[in-house]
Amino acid sequence: MSEHNPFPDEGNTGHIWDDNLRELSNPPPNWWMMAWYASIAFVIGYGLIYPMIPLATTHTKGFTGWTAIGEYKADLAAVEAARKPYEDKIAAMSAKEILADEALSTYVEHSGKVLFGDNCSACHGAGGAGNVGFPVLADDDWLFGGTIEQIQTTITNGRKGMMTAHAATLSAAEIDTLANYVVGLSEGNADEKGKALFQSKACFACHGMDAKGMAALGSANLTDGIWRFDEADKVASAKRTIAHGVNAAGDAKTRNAEMPAFKDKLSEADIKKMAVYVYKFGGGK
Amino acid sequence: MAEKQIHEQSIEELYAEANEHTINVGDVKIHAKRMGGKFRNLKWLSNLVWIVFFIGPYLRLGDRQAILLDIPERQFHIFNLTLLPQDLWMLSFVLLFFAILLAVVTALAGRIWCGFFCFQTVWTDVFTWIEDKFEGSPAKRRKLDKAKWDMPKIMIRAKKYSVWLLISILTGISFVAWFTDAYDLWVDLFTLNASSTAYITVFLFIGGTMFLAGFLREQTCFWLCPYARIQAVMIDDTSIVPSYDVPRGEKRGRLLKGKPASEDQGDCVDCNQCVAVCPTGVDIRGGQQEGCIMCGLCIDACDAVMEKINKPIGLIKYASWDGIMGKEEKPLHKRPRVWVYTAILLISIIGVVTGLSGMESLELKVLHARQPLFVVQSDGTIQNHYTLKVLNKMNEDMKVSISANDDDFKGLTMIGADKEIVAAHGTVTAVTIFVKVPRKNLTEKSQPIVFNVEGKDGQGKLYQSKRESVFIGPKR
The missing domain is CATH 1.10.760.10 (Cytochrome c-like domain)
Structure with a gap:
């Protein structure tokens, strides 16, 4: 360290080695220091107000006692x-x-x-x-x-819901006739042949004489435009339902319909x- | 030793430039000299705009505050106008207007906002004026800064800080007063009954005002404010801004007693008065720079000196760079940016005006249920589900009836609209409506349907509002 400073105006600390190797002092800008002090104040304030430091089994609570x-x-x-x-x-x-x-x-x-x-x-x-x-x-x-x-x-x-499978008791032609009959019912053009079959095969026992279903049994209203099993080909859909039933035991192709x-x-x-x-x-x- | 000499020379070269480009980073506190003049007076006048901030909340209209930004109730009252959140889109036009206005003004005449109107400038100006009153001239202030904290210094500082604090408290309370009843606020604040939000806001404002206007000052404009940076890029060579007349001033030189100035010497006598008065501590003679807030105080200072030494004033003046350099200046109407800015300003004004003129006391919004879009009923009709939202902006509840354009829908029936609905005032009333139309009467998969609400107020005046929605049916 030299006694007199050969570089007086550059703001060095006075530490000079080997003639010209020296330590300068360039303090950060004032605004930077202000922000730094402000952030220290913030941390202290935060610690006082909110929970902050985790301890072995608990944590500092802060005087407000606030927690998320x-x-x-x-x-x-x-x-x-x-x-x-x-x-x-x-x-x-x-x-x-x-x-x-x-x-x-x-x-x-x-x-x-x-x-x-x-x-x-x-x-x-x-x-x-x-x-x-x-x-x-x-x-x-x-x-x-x-x-x-x-x-x-x-x-x-x-x-x-419950409907027996009719594949064993009705012929394919009968199922076809009935399917066409119920689809026609909903569209307003039912035929007499189907109606006779509907009555002779006792479909009305569940679906009612007017084919409008019975709420007590959960049987479908066959006359309206809404289908429980709604598929694009309505006749094919009705044929499957008649042949294999709904929740019919032992029929692999039966309709599943259960509300828990x-x-x-x-x-x-x-x-x-x-x-x-x-x-x-x-x-x- | 020749080697060492070169070394020292190169260091000198290195630092020679550094001295020219000193940047104000707050390491040296700027104590600007205060002196009178044209721009000083103008600045006081422009500062007065902020009086509105302090007295605005105390205006009354009937039994309520004339301007009340009621956030808990989600209502803005501006004299007779009441704005609800639904009207907030107009705010974007208002913001657009002011954003573009800032751009226009800056492009044409520099940072007028910064120099004359910005709260940072105004509050700092007032704070340093107070400082000047208590502590004296810049030289005295610098001395006081370095002085020990003895009794006289403590007394001077205490006086200064208490006046600052008073202004800060007023600032905080005035700000909060825009959002709640101003008279009640004063009572509540001092009887400790105000909300915690009010106290926190007031204290943040007190702290912020003290810190920003009292201590951070021009450092805010240098390092904190984004507008300062944005505005810098809006200025070009045609912008009229406070400028140093370089050809006339250079080569600058000090006046010497009994000795005529040399031939190549310009009008600048290098008295540094322009730097002394600058609130941000820049040297305007270095040209336009980030620190210049364009307040014109250097023009006052330079003009005063020029008068004293019998030279024409205007060595520092409001002029464009093109003007200073003797280039031809384009008239305003030939600059494309003037037209672009004007167009955007017009659009935003039209937006706000249409918004305000189209504001209805009764407004209907219709939400069509998305799931399901439609329901086929057992009798073959198609049912759509709507939620109608009736906004009543009046001061009283109103009974309204709901209807739809059944001319376009044969056999239309509405469920939920059979009796009148009470639309509560100042809020939205939601009504669920089902509309049924026989399938055979539908012509399209999606058809427009217009809902209408209407009702009469206490005076029997009819209000109504229409809204179009869609009626959706199955694929045809």
Whole structure:
């Protein structure tokens, strides 16, 4: 280190070796230092207010005691508190009463979306649009009845449609005639030959004399334009259903149609909500 | 020793340039000299624009604040106009207008915003004025900065900081007052009843004002502000900005007593007054630069000197680079960018005007359910599901009836529209509607359907709103 500084005006620290090798001092700009001090102040302030340093079994809490999970739980509690008056009423009322109460049914319409999405829409589609092999819920054709009570029963206990396979008891020609007859029924041009066969083979036992089905049995209305098993070739589809039935034991080509029971999966209040929700798709009776 | 001499020479060369291009990085605190003049007066006038910021919230209209940006209620009140979130698209036109206005002004006349209107400039100007009042001239201030913290210094500083703090508090409260009732705010703040948001905002503003206007000052314009950088690229050789008349001023030289100036000496007497008064500490004689906020104070300083030494004023003046260099200046209407900017300004004004004139008190929006798009009913009709959203911007609830254009749809029936619906005021009321049309009466897979809501207010005045949607059926 030299006694006098041969490079006085360049801001060196005075440390000079080997004549001209020297240590300079170039402090960072003022704004940089200000920002640096501000960030130190921020860290201290943060540590005082919020949880910050993890310790062996716990962590520093900060004087506000705030935690993200605590805030989440408080928010959740606030949502549940807002819902409670509605939920209490729903628990105490029947599905029909809920439907009649405008505020409650609007609440169900808006809050039921999650429940429906979790439990129903995998088969029935969002908005009750239906899927291949699964009924549309937004129309007014119901196999087991479309009143609010009937919908609630369906969700609670599930449904399993039943139609015997007729491949063994009817000839191929008879099945053909019947298939053409029921498709014609729905299109308004049924023939007398089919009608006679429909009656002589006792199809009416389940489907009714007017072929409009019976809700108690879950038999289909054959006269309307809605098909439970909706395929492009309606006659071929009807032939398969007549020949192999629905859920017919021992027939490999039978139609599968089963709605599971939700009484063990959903609470009674949730089932009531779903009944109202489905009813309000636009097809409830 | 010849080797060492060369070495020292090269070092000198290296640093010779460094001295010319000193960049203000805040290592030396800028204490600008304050002096009167045309631009100084202009600057005080432009500073006054900010008075609106302080007194605006106290204007009343009826029983409410005339201008209230009510964020919790999602309503902006601007005198008689009430804006809801649905009207927010107009804001994009307003922002476009101001963005382009900034571009126009900057392209034509430089950083007028920076030099005369920007809150950073204005607040810093007021803060340094106060500093000047308490601490004296720049020389005295520099001395005080270096002085020990003894009693007199503490007293001077305490006075300065308390006035700064007062302005900062006023700034914070005035800002918050635009978003909540101003009179209630004052009461609540001092009775400790205001919301935590109000306190936090006020304290952030106090801290921010003190820090930015009191301490960071011109460093904000150098290192923090993006507009300073954006505006720099908008300026070209035709922009009229404060400029040093290089041909006239150079070669600069000091006046010497009893000795005539040499022949090649220009008008600049190298008195450095232009640097002394500059609030950002730049030397305008180096040409346009990032630190120049174009406030014109150097023009005042130079003109005062020129008058004193009997030379024509205007060595530093508002002029374009082309003008200074003696090039032909294009008139305004021949510059394409003027026309482009004007066009964009017009579009944004038209946007806001159409928006404001088209604002209805009753508005209908129609959402067609997407899943399912349509439902075939057992009687062969097609059912579509709509959610109608009725926005009522009036101050009272209104009963409205809903209808659709059933002329185009034979046998149309609507479910859910049989009775009148109460549209609550200041919000959106959602109504679920089912529309049924016999399949045979549909002509297209997707047909337009127009919904109409109408109702009467308390005075019997009819309001209505229409909205087109689609009616979807199966493939034909």
